[in-house]
Amino acid sequence: MFQVWQKFYASSDNAKAYILLSPALILVILGMAVPVFAMFAMSFTTQAGFEIDYSPTFDRYREFLDTGTRTGTILTTLLSRSITISFLVTFFTILTTYPVAYYVAFYVKKNKILWIILMTIPFWTSYLLRVFAWKLILGNSGVINASLISVGLTDEPLSYLMYSQLSVVITLCHAWSAFALLPLFVSLDKIDHSLIEASRDLGCSKFETFIRVTFPLSLPGVIGAILIIFIPTVGDFVTPALVGGTEGRMLSNMIQAYFGRVNNFSLGAASAVIMLFSVIVVTIIVNFVTKRLTQRL
Amino acid sequence: MNFTKNKMLYGYVILYFTFLYVPVMFLPLFSFNDGMHMAFPIKGFTLDHYEEMWSASKLHAALWNSIYVGITASLSATFLAFLAAKAFTKYKFRGQIFTYGAILTPFLIPEIILAVSLLVIWINIGLPLGLTPIIIGHTLFCVPFCMIILISRMEGFDKNLEEAARDLGEGVLGTFYRVTLPILLPGLIASFLLGFVLSFDEFLIAMFLAGSDQTLPVYMWGQLRFARRLPHVLALGAVIIVGTTLIVMLAYWLRNLGQPQEKKNLTIDI
Numbered sequence: 001m002f003q004v005w006q007k008f009y010a011s012s013d014n015a016k017a018y019i020l021l022s023p024a025l026i027l028v029i030l031g032m033a034v035p036v037f038a039m040f041a042m043s044f045t046t047q048a049g050f051e052i053d054y055s056p057t058f059d060r061y062r063e064f065l066d067t068g069t070r071t072g073t074i075l076t077t078l079l080s081r082s083i084t085i086s087f088l089v090t091f092f093t094i095l096t097t098y099p100v101a102y103y104v105a106f107y108v109k110k111n112k113i114l115w116i117i118l119m120t121i122p123f124w125t126s127y128l129l130r131v132f133a134w135k136l137i138l139g140n141s142g143v144i145n146a147s148l149i150s151v152g153l154t155d156e157p158l159s160y161l162m163y164s165q166l167s168v169v170i171t172l173c174h175a176w177s178a179f180a181l182l183p184l185f186v187s188l189d190k191i192d193h194s195l196i197e198a199s200r201d202l203g204c205s206k207f208e209t210f211i212r213v214t215f216p217l218s219l220p221g222v223i224g225a226i227l228i229i230f231i232p233t234v235g236d237f238v239t240p241a242l243v244g245g246t247e248g249r250m251l252s253n254m255i256q257a258y259f260g261r262v263n264n265f266s267l268g269a270a271s272a273v274i275m276l277f278s279v280i281v282v283t284i285i286v287n288f289v290t291k292r293l294t295q296r297l
Numbered sequence: 298m299n300f301t302k303n304k305m306l307y308g309y310v311i312l313y314f315t316f317l318y319v320p321v322m323f324l325p326l327f328s329f330n331d332g333m334h335m336a337f338p339i340k341g342f343t344l345d346h347y348e349e350m351w352s353a354s355k356l357h358a359a360l361w362n363s364i365y366v367g368i369t370a371s372l373s374a375t376f377l378a379f380l381a382a383k384a385f386t387k388y389k390f391r392g393q394i395f396t397y398g399a400i401l402t403p404f405l406i407p408e409i410i411l412a413v414s415l416l417v418i419w420i421n422i423g424l425p426l427g428l429t430p431i432i433i434g435h436t437l438f439c440v441p442f443c444m445i446i447l448i449s450r451m452e453g454f455d456k457n458l459e460e461a462a463r464d465l466g467e468g469v470l471g472t473f474y475r476v477t478l479p480i481l482l483p484g485l486i487a488s489f490l491l492g493f494v495l496s497f498d499e500f501l502i503a504m505f506l507a508g509s510d511q512t513l514p515v516y517m518w519g520q521l522r523f524a525r526r527l528p529h530v531l532a533l534g535a536v537i538i539v540g541t542t543l544i545v546m547l548a549y550w551l552r553n554l555g556q557p558q559e560k561k562n563l564t565i566d567i
Contacts (some may be wrong), residue, residue, distance in 0.1 A: 013388040024440055026379040031437040032403050035414035042417050099306060101312045106300045117549050124491075124545045126498045128514050129534040132521060133320040136327060137457050143323070174320060175510075186317050211464035228405070235407020242521070252409045259413060259505065265420075272413050275531055279407065 036276070043270035050074060053263065060270035062269035075271060082250040083164060084279060086233040091170040093180045094225050096173065101221075102214075105191075116185060123178035131239050132264045134171040138243065163245025171239050176232075180225040187221025188214075216294070223290045230286070231279050251275055324344035325535035344445070346532040351530060359507070359516035362428060365499050370432045371492030374439035375447075375485060382447035386454070411437065412505040419506065426508030434502035439492040446491060450484030450552065456516055483551040490548040494541050513537075 018025075043060055046053040066072035104115045122130065137143045138161040145157035161167060189213060199209040237252040243248065251271060258268030315407050331341035350356065381400060385393070403411060411434060458480070462472040500514035507515050517533065520526040 016388045017388040017393075018389040020380045021396055021400075024381040024444075025375060027398065027433075027437060027440065028399055028403065031415070031433050032411065035418040036410065036420060038418040039410075039414040042421075096313065096316075100310050103303070103306050105308050107303060113553070117546075119314070119317060121542055121545060124494055124498075125321055125538045125541050126514065126534065128319060128498070128500050128517055128521075129324055129538065132534070133323050136323045137320055174316065176302050177317065208409040231405055232407055235409040237409055252407070255409060255413060256505075261418060265417065268413065270419060272410055275407065276410050 005204060011076055039269045040273055042265060043273045045266045045269075047264050047266040050263070060267050063267060064270055064274055071267075075251070078249060079256055079274065079278065080252040081165070081250070082234050082275070083282070085168055085172070085250065086230050086236075087249075088169050089176065089233050090226055090230045093173045093176050093229055094184070094222060097177055097180040097225075098184055098222075101181055103187055104190035105185055112189070116181070119181055120178045123175075127175065128238055130175055131171055131242050131285065134167065134174065134243055135162070138170070141167045151196050162243065165244075166248075167243040168240050168248040168250070171243050172233055174237065176229045179228045183221040183224035183228065184218065185221070187218045187224070189218045201258060219290065219294055223286065226290075230282060233277055234282075235275060283292070313552050319539060324428060324531050324538060328531040328535040330528075346528040349529040350532045350536075355511070356513075356529075359511045359513045362510055363513040364423055366428055366431050366503075367496040368491040370435035370496045371443075371489050372437055373432075373436045374443045374492045375488045377428040377436070378440050378443035378447050378479075378488060379405060379433060379485065381444050385444075385448055386451045387456075395476060401441045403437045408438070408501045412502040415502070418506045426506055427510045428507075428512075430506040431432065431503050431510075435496040435499055438499075438502075439495055443488040443492050443527065446488045446552065447481075450481065450487075454480065458527060483554040487548040490544050490551075494544055494548075498537075498541070 011214055044056040044058070046055070046059065047058060057071060063069070063071055064075045067076055086153050100119070104112055108115055135142070139145070140157040140159065142162070144161060145154075148154045149157065195213055195217070199213045200206075204212065235252050236250065237256055240250040240253055241250050241256075244253075252275075255268050255275070258264045258271065262268075328346055329342050329344070331343035331345070383419050384390070385397065415430055415434050416426075419426065424430070459472055459474055462476045463469075467475065498514060499512075500518065503512045504518065511519070513533075517530050520530045
């Protein structure tokens with residue numbers, strides 16, 4: 001025992017580092033790990049009214065996954081919708097942001113940081129208000145519809161703009177753009193220009209150079225952006241609640257209902273666990289696929 | 298390759314900027330609108346909504362709650378993040394990548410999971426809801442942000458300065474106060490300010506854990522449902538947008554203050 005301690009102290013960098021890290025780690029353990037575990041435990045209980053029966057059961061998971069019942073149908077639909085919407089948001093956010101990151105990394109010569117700061121400032125203003133702003137734009141009497149009508153392009157407002165999956169996707173793309181911009185910019189900015197020169201000198205066209213040199217080298221940024229956008233948006237609550245309507249409702253809105261109005265903590269906990277599980281699975285898949293892809297390129 | 302001009306790309310970037318900024322600008326615009334409905338055409342200019350905002354007493358209570366939560370959470374987060382950043386920049390140790398990941402997870406997992414699990418444990422222990430669990434939740438997800446900011450700042454820190462101070466006869470505390478702190482202060486303040494803004498804007502955790510103590514976003518959420526109360530929320534929103542933008546710009550400026558020139562280009566993790 002003593003020898004173990006001695007060894008630990010001999011490599012005292014370990015000890016010193018963990019002493020400094022301990023407050024943050026304790027917070028993560030007590031504030032996140034333990035509560036998530038408690039929620040996991042809660043998902044095996046049964047709640048009737050205000051009474052919670054703590055005898056363990058898998059019934060909540062059956063309730064969630066049984067598509068024969070109304071609850072099961074709703075919950076599984078919302079889960080797959082949440083994942084689809086997040087996937088679309090991730091894809092379009094990266095697609096629209098990539099050219100901008102590319103421009104700043106390669107074409108801007110002075111004050112790159114100022115450009116990046118300007119593009120991240122909207123991200124710091126209240127999430128709630130940014131989402132709400134889209135209601136003013138996409139709504140039936142919102143900016144887009146009002147201008148379309150006044151120009152005479154349409155007689156009645158385009159109702160699919162609001163309270164639909166489309167409105168949720170647009171709003172989320174706007175809200176999360178900064179999270180795509182930063183990793184993309186950092187990875188593009190690191191690229192050694194001489195590699196691009198070499199590819200051009202060896203006869204590749206601009207397009208070929210991009211596909212075969214620039215893009216593969218920026219993949220770490222793309223992967224970073226995928227994970228940093230996909231994971232949080234699966235659990236987004238505000239956007240579907242404000243601009244989603246019934247059409248664009250997501251799993252988090254149901255979880256919130258279970259912990260509020262419906263008052264079924266057990267089923268709410270099971271739903272949250274399933275959401276967390278799906279997120280972890282997707283993360284593993286993304287990691288696996290991108291590793292394969294980068295090996296090929 | 299010649300990276301000097303690309304008109305198409307430049308045009309797209311301008312379009313993108315418009316897409317980023319225009320939606321946010323509509324809130325201040327409508328807050329001066331003399332009319333009940335948030336729709337075009339705009340009727341006339343008025344400051345009534347701002348007056349209405351000024352006299353809403355529930356709003357004041359919520360504002361103070363938010364400021365209290367923001368300061369407490371961000372101070373604790375900056376302190377914890379500073380210690381962690383010190384460990385990551387100064388030492389090489391076992392499990393470095395794992396612990397780094399562990400500290401970042403509260404920022405990576407869906408926020409609703411954090412909120413709900415805190416609610417479950419809080420209720421099962423039997424503690425009353427209110428500002429305390431909100432502060433814990435906010436500290437939890439501010440630490441990763443603050444840590445990334447501080448690490449990027451501390452990586453450029455010249456250890457020789459500390460050693461020189463020790464060699465010249467300063468004690469451990471003296472070195473900290475007279476060398477380390479002054480150098481890192483701008484970064485620490487930036488971390489505090491950005492953490493404050495994050496906590497100030499955070500809605501989901503606050504909504505689940507607030508009980509009857511509303512923070513500002515929770516208050517706004519309650520008002521958004523009533524069309525009649527909307528205008529003064531827009532006025533409030535405009536004030537918040539201007540306020541947070543100023544704080545964030547100050548924080549960015551502080552972060553780059555006194556950084557060596559070549560490092561300036563690298564400090565953009567967030």
